[in-house]
Amino acid sequence: MRVVTAAEMRAIDKTAIEGYGIPSLILMEHAGLAVARRSWRELVATRSRKAVVFAGRGNNGGDGVVAARHLSNWGARVKVFLAGDPERVSKDMAVQLAMARRLGIEVVPLREDTESRARLNAATADLIIDALLGTGSRGEPRGLVALAIDIINGAGRPVLAVDIPSGLDADTGAAPGPVVQATWTVTLGLPKVGLLLPPGRELAGHLVVADIGLPRALVTDSPVPAAAAPQADEKGTAVGTPVAGNAGQAARDKAGADKPADGGHAEAPALTVWVEPGLVRALLPPRPPTGHKGTFGHVLVVGGARGMSGAPMLAARGAQRVGAGLVTLAGPAGLVPVFASAIMEALTRPLPDMLDGGLAPEAAAEVLQAMTRADVLVIGPGLSRSEAVGQVVRRVLEAAAWPVVADADALYALGEGARLLERTRERRFPLVLTPHPGEMARLCAVTVKDVLANPLAIARDRARAWGAVVVLKGSPTVVAAPDGRAYINSTGSSALGTGGTGDVLAGAVGGLLAQGADALAAAVAGVYVHGLAGDLAAAARGPAGIVAGDVADSLPQALARARDGQGPMLDMEG
Template identity: 35%
Template sequence: MKKVATAKEMKQIDTLATNSYGIEGLKLMENAGTGIVKALQRRFYDFSSKQVLIFCGKGNNGGDGLVVARLLFNMKIPVTIFLLERRVNLKGDAAINAELAFNLGIDIIELGEANLHFLEHHLENCDIVIDALFGTGLTRPVSGTYKQTIDKINQSKKHVTAIDIPSGLDSDTGMLMGDCIHADLTLVLALFKQSHLLFPAAELMGELELIDIEIPPELVDSEGLEVQVTEESDLRAWFPQRSADSHKGDYGHVLVIAGSKGKGGAAGLTSLAALRMGCGLVTLALPESCQKAFELHPLEVMTVPAPETDVGTFALSAKNVLFNHSRGMSAVAIGPGLSTEPETVQLLRELLPIIDCPLIIDADAVNALAQSPDTISQLKTDTILTPHPKEMSRVMGVETSKILEKRIEFARKFAHDHSVIIVLKGAATVISQPNGITTINTTGNPGMATAGSGDILTGIIASLVAQGFSTPKAAIAGTYLHGLSGDIFAQKESQASLIAGDLLRTLPETMKRILH
């Protein structure tokens, strides 16, 4: 796992690097500049012939840009600095690097309202723009000369490399603070920040590359950062080698409680996903009128008929049947296609708290919890909820727009308050544990915004739990594999044509990539 920092955490790490390890801020700034220049050299063929414009603010991000300007100048690369503050007003390490640049004779233009008209000519004749205006330090909407400068840079359509994060973004939430640089490449200093991974910011980053500025790893570890991002290598270490003399019972038994009249497909997708992910057995409990359709297809799934309402949903009288079948199961996946029929909702209120094995709660089962907040507090600790933002808003009683603005904050709060694992679905799915550890998922694409995709995820996670994964690892790995399957399919075919069944068909290739 790679650690992810908030702006406050990153500032604390920088401070400790100086105070506890004796690494001066100027040295860190020099390391950043050196790493940035090396990255640019790797990216651009015949870099020495490029005309570079560097836009610098007054803080440390601007200081990084000033170091880059000096290093490029010493390499005989044509470089111009646009300083959006008076040079005499700069402070600290940024001021020192500005003085060095000035003494070397680097072209420095102090940009303001009076000379903004010069900017278009320079942009027209440059090859590369480097954004060093704000970095993680922005705390209010962009305005004035900064706003106009960002607008002109975006309009120029030139290649833009952002230092740390594109200017105009909230480093922690990924939300836009007014106008924002649209980067082609973002060179991330030391650690990923939350905005690198969360939308809408993630769409404005371009390609991401992590730059080592030589902060000691033990310092980062000592800070107890609670947000992380999954890497493929993590998953490889989590999957055990299968024994040659193993049998289906060794890989767990999943009970899927899903479906209703007209929504049997959700039940089928969840069940098949659990099998495809590698569990040994799947039993699907359905309303009795739906069960007949599943007797011969899919052949690999066992079925259980349960009492139903007049409209073809689970009846309250199904409680004992479902509870008895949950006994001895390795995991229970519940919710896809259940409906919000009042009697079915009442069934869920009574059934969910008494199931003893690990629970994966999705879709209409999440909606049922929203109507019965007291039920949430009765859930067992090995419980995973997989809501999308609108379902999360219902459960928490918070507007969906607020959930989207602060996905990590709300997911962490709910997981902590109710001792459950939250898989808050969407672009950059957020997985939060009761202890505060939160993982941001980086796989998946817009083609997965299709009916049944969430049902597949529920089946995958349940299967991993059944095979012996801890619930946190199952949620993290399942989300990653689900998204990776979508990415593999989209790369071969297209995002637009992707349907949930394609995720099922691609899972074997996904697992081959992970395991081999």
């Protein structure tokens, strides 16, 4: 489902009104009716069916007054408190207030002399409707609006927010000042970015998306990754879909052919998508019934150092569990016996090592040679942060010709500011980077606080600058493409907050790449399936105590569910 910023939503509304000729009062009526319907579901089971609406002077307040009118018609006891001068409301709000008054709905201006009355009504309400501020508000709420937010939050009653909780930044999810803590949020037309990112996600409560009658052409998703919408190349072969035979070979053959989707730089509108099951089902590479291990690609995992042998093995398991046909686990020669005894299904390859147990610089040449027999390289898990390892990683990334997933210590090797990525932006191969916020901060030469303040914006900016698909891990994980598209993941929980789950993710993305998915499709689908695997493991064993191996072992079940279109969906109204 498409997700929008405040500016994008305003543009959609404007086009609906001016371009399609839909009166703004019609859109307001639909919005208020959707809010009323969801409110009635909560009120109908209460004894007194008392609703209190706190409305601002703008169109968000108008939506709330429409809801009040419908709830009153259905038998609810409704009162409206107006946080502002009744003589200085928006044009459409004035129309709604006039109708409400004619129907006998009491509208009380919120002032110093009515504050105690407002607090009493809020404290005794079965439901409070927050219609104070919409997506157009900026900065810290002040004056009567701040007072109304304090009354709402202090009442201790269920709260339904109209479009966004008042005081929330619709674009970032930040709360620069007082903000309503909602029980439910009925967002209008399309979800707003800030409702899906922390802390906005938690402040919004249960999110409901309301259809308010906007033209379908304005709200449907724009282009999706190539695997979901294949196009024929000049030879007539569908780009983004593996040809019959070796899917991994198909991935190598098109390593430089899918530039806009993978490592290219064609600019596109900054489309943002909330990842849902239908999209993932379209992105997953096919599993032909006549397929064999060669069909499903070969993943080369390079990682490990003394004391960190588990990380590359988890990455290998991730690749295997999403269906890669072959996995080779390459690392320091001293670790190969450990690899061979722990993962019997993987091939192993010893690489030159140092006395400290890490890779030696000459390992780079052997990695590049090994890549000629594989379809995808996953590099970084457990490699260590020695200068020798850094030399290996940088040389490999400068010379590689096939798809690469760079994770963990490979990201560290890129250095603060990641100048190598910008210098090699016109690389010949698709590159997927999988940083957590700390790694992203180092790559961008900013603080972790900066990254967490706006993960979507920073992932999108760096994907463009680096010409790579960026998987910025977090809650939620964000995937961004070089052409500006970005995807907010809908699966996963704190159950994934344990060492090694990121290694499993890197392997899973590599495994999907090997099977023929392009870099963006593999990243979006891999993140989703990995999160769903964590959810399934937590459901089976409990949310605490899940380890990375549990997540890897749940990947086949998660894949099966994703292929059936099963998974979390946003709640819809209308």
